[in-house]
Amino acid sequence: MALDRWIALFILMICLIYGYAAFFTMDGALPPFMQRNPVWPSTFPKVLSVLAVLIALTVVLGLEKPPSDDKEPDIDLSRLGDYKLGQAIILLGLMVAYALSLSTAGFIISTSVFLLAGSLTLGERRWHIMVPVTLIAVVGIWYLVQQVLGIFLRPWPFFLGN
Amino acid sequence: MLEGILLGLSTAFTPVNILMVIGGCLIGTFIGMLPGLGPMSIIAIMIPVAISIGDPSAALILLAGVYYGAIFGGSTSSILINAPGVASTVASSFDGYPLARQGKAGKALTVAAIASFSGGTIGAILLMIFAPALASVALLFHSAEYFALMVVGLSAIAAFAGSGQVGKALLMTLLGLIMSTIGEGALFNAPRFTMGIMDLQSGFGFITLAMAMFALPEALFLVLDPKRSNSDTGGQIKDLRITRQEARSIAPVIGRQSIQGFLIGVLPGAGATIASFLGYAVERNIAPKHEQEQFGKGSLKGLAAPESANNAACTGSFVPLLTLGIPGSGTTAILLGALIALNVTPGPRLMIDEPQVFWSVIISMYLGNLVLLILNLPLIPYIAKILAVPRSFLIPFILFFTLMGAYIGQNNSTELLILVGFGVCATVLRFAKYPLPPLLIGFILGQMLEDNFSRSMQLAGGIGFILERPMTMGLLAFAVVLVLLPVYRARVARRRA
Numbered sequence: 001m002a003l004d005r006w007i008a009l010f011i012l013m014i015c016l017i018y019g020y021a022a023f024f025t026m027d028g029a030l031p032p033f034m035q036r037n038p039v040w041p042s043t044f045p046k047v048l049s050v051l052a053v054l055i056a057l058t059v060v061l062g063l064e065k066p067p068s069d070d071k072e073p074d075i076d077l078s079r080l081g082d083y084k085l086g087q088a089i090i091l092l093g094l095m096v097a098y099a100l101s102l103s104t105a106g107f108i109i110s111t112s113v114f115l116l117a118g119s120l121t122l123g124e125r126r127w128h129i130m131v132p133v134t135l136i137a138v139v140g141i142w143y144l145v146q147q148v149l150g151i152f153l154r155p156w157p158f159f160l161g162n
Numbered sequence: 163m164l165e166g167i168l169l170g171l172s173t174a175f176t177p178v179n180i181l182m183v184i185g186g187c188l189i190g191t192f193i194g195m196l197p198g199l200g201p202m203s204i205i206a207i208m209i210p211v212a213i214s215i216g217d218p219s220a221a222l223i224l225l226a227g228v229y230y231g232a233i234f235g236g237s238t239s240s241i242l243i244n245a246p247g248v249a250s251t252v253a254s255s256f257d258g259y260p261l262a263r264q265g266k267a268g269k270a271l272t273v274a275a276i277a278s279f280s281g282g283t284i285g286a287i288l289l290m291i292f293a294p295a296l297a298s299v300a301l302l303f304h305s306a307e308y309f310a311l312m313v314v315g316l317s318a319i320a321a322f323a324g325s326g327q328v329g330k331a332l333l334m335t336l337l338g339l340i341m342s343t344i345g346e347g348a349l350f351n352a353p354r355f356t357m358g359i360m361d362l363q364s365g366f367g368f369i370t371l372a373m374a375m376f377a378l379p380e381a382l383f384l385v386l387d388p389k390r391s392n393s394d395t396g397g398q399i400k401d402l403r404i405t406r407q408e409a410r411s412i413a414p415v416i417g418r419q420s421i422q423g424f425l426i427g428v429l430p431g432a433g434a435t436i437a438s439f440l441g442y443a444v445e446r447n448i449a450p451k452h453e454q455e456q457f458g459k460g461s462l463k464g465l466a467a468p469e470s471a472n473n474a475a476c477t478g479s480f481v482p483l484l485t486l487g488i489p490g491s492g493t494t495a496i497l498l499g500a501l502i503a504l505n506v507t508p509g510p511r512l513m514i515d516e517p518q519v520f521w522s523v524i525i526s527m528y529l530g531n532l533v534l535l536i537l538n539l540p541l542i543p544y545i546a547k548i549l550a551v552p553r554s555f556l557i558p559f560i561l562f563f564t565l566m567g568a569y570i571g572q573n574n575s576t577e578l579l580i581l582v583g584f585g586v587c588a589t590v591l592r593f594a595k596y597p598l599p600p601l602l603i604g605f606i607l608g609q610m611l612e613d614n615f616s617r618s619m620q621l622a623g624g625i626g627f628i629l630e631r632p633m634t635m636g637l638l639a640f641a642v643v644l645v646l647l648p649v650y651r652a653r654v655a656r657r658r659a
Contacts, residue, residue, distance in 0.1 A: 118561065
């Protein structure tokens with residue numbers, strides 16, 4: 001089975017769970033005064049779940065005629081090994097690390113590390129450009145966001161205060 | 163009216179006010195480029211500066227410049243890095259980004275600038291002439307008509323439902339609609355499908371989803387396949403020129419969408435987002451078949467339509483504000499606050515009691531648009547050159563701006579993890595050739611669709627509201643025509659062949 005149909009199967013499962021929640025769990029807790037309304041909080045989700053299950057089934061079962069002009073895909077999954085998969089995974093890891101460290105390590109340190117490590121991952125080795133560009137960008141953006149726009153961004157690690 | 167225009171001109175064309183509009187446009191453009199900072203947040207930030215000026219006319223001229231600048235800035239990030247920071251520029255990325263990828267970033271930005279200028283200017287002319295009359299018509303729109311408008315907006319997904327893709331496009335739309343039901347809805351005031359997770363109480367953030375669906379997969383594709391960015395380094399990138407034929411093809415689109423966008427903007431609550439989707443849907447569905455196929459792949463019409471519509475809608479949203487004192491959008495609500503802080507009370511008597519403020523706002527709209535065009539056209543080659551930055555610098559910065567957009571939007575680190583998770587899912591969906599714009603369209607329109615549908619049902623006591631209100635019926639019929647028209651035309655063409 002092709003990847004798109006596996007994905008449709010996965011979405012079908014999500015829709016079935018969503019539909020179960022809409023049909024069997026939401027209405028029980030409805031206050032009596034709302035039960036007289038023509039529309040309940042579950043009405044729209046019920047309609048959506050039925051439609052989504054039906055459409056997902058058409059994709060899973062491959063009922064639709066495949067496109068005639070099957071042009072070359074963006075990324076050919078059959079030769080995934082030829083692409084820079086390692087770099088993409090490292091960058092995703094860096095994004096997760098950035099999300100986890102932003103509030104503890106502070107904006108300036110976590111962003112600098114993220115940008116420098118990102119450039120290094122992509123093969124950049126010109127430190128004399130990387131370091132000044134990163135520092136200017138990080139300090140400039142922090143100044144703009146926190147000082148000019150007034151959106152709080154902790155600059156330094158939590159133990160150094162705000 | 164002539165007297166008013168002259169009064170507005172004399173107020174707007176003082177050296178201080180010209181400086182205000184230039185400064186406002188520049189600030190708006192550059193801050194607006196940051197994903198997550200839309201016109202609403204930038205105007206909110208600029209209010210203390212505007213109030214400190216003291217003179218209401220000068221303050222409003224500054225804010226109008228910021229407003230138009232921010233809208234153009236938002237389109238820039240949509241076009242160049244596929245990162246729409248506000249909902250009203252999502253439709254601009256459908257064709258703007260493919261154009262940039264084809265090495266036509268300069269041309270795309272020029273079309274966006276011209277379409278925005280035209281939309282804003284035509285909107286200002288319509289505002290000047292029809293404001294009082296339109297304000298009363300806008301009040302005739304009830305939730306039933308808004309529901310029907312959302313349905314018309316949803317027909318934009320037809321652009322992504324090509325041959326063999328209808329099921330996938332519909333599935334993505336439904337997934338977007340399902341995602342919009344998660345969290346505490348405005349109407350029912352009770353959490354739904356949150357699974358007890360506090361961070362889901364307010365639902366998924368729009369910016370997080372937009373970044374995850376558009377910017378992150380694109381950046382990951384650039385990492386996976388370095389050859390993808392080769393087209394961006396060509397000499398065309400800075401080329402602003404639009405051929406005569408291209409100008410001729412986009413001119414009617416800009417004209418139509420400026421008027422349509424303005425009329426939608428007049429309706430309180432509809433706003434620039436609906437106008438841009440609707441503009442895209444209408445233009446795509448009325449275009450000849452060979453042009454229809456270009457939509458979503460780099461069509462100039464597909465870029466000009468939402469750009470002119472969203473700018474005209476922004477101008478249209480001033481109609482209920484200035485004539486009735488009703489803010490029709492978040493941005494105009496903030497502007498209303500600024501006006502009150504400046505001791506100006508918008509409403510039916512504004513034109514009589516403080517004509518210099520009323521007319522200077524209108525003249526500042528012309529001036530804001532004109533200055534924006536004059537300032538930005540020479541800047542476009544430099545802005546477009548962002549794409550020529552080596553990928554080892556460009557990609558980490560795109561990823562960083564994606565993360566920052568999500569963080570600023572929700573001020574919450576958990577949102578960044580949700581962004582990465584959704585970004586990976588979106589990348590897998592793209593591997594399997596699922597069109598992602600319908601998911602975002604469904605998500606954006608979903609909550610408004612449900613709220614208006616539920617309100618109409620409650621008011622009418624059932625589904626009968628569709629038959630009771632001719633305007634609702636008309637709009638729903640229009641949506642059906644928009645979807646069926648391309649199918650009908652294709653069949654006629656096939657029969658002729």
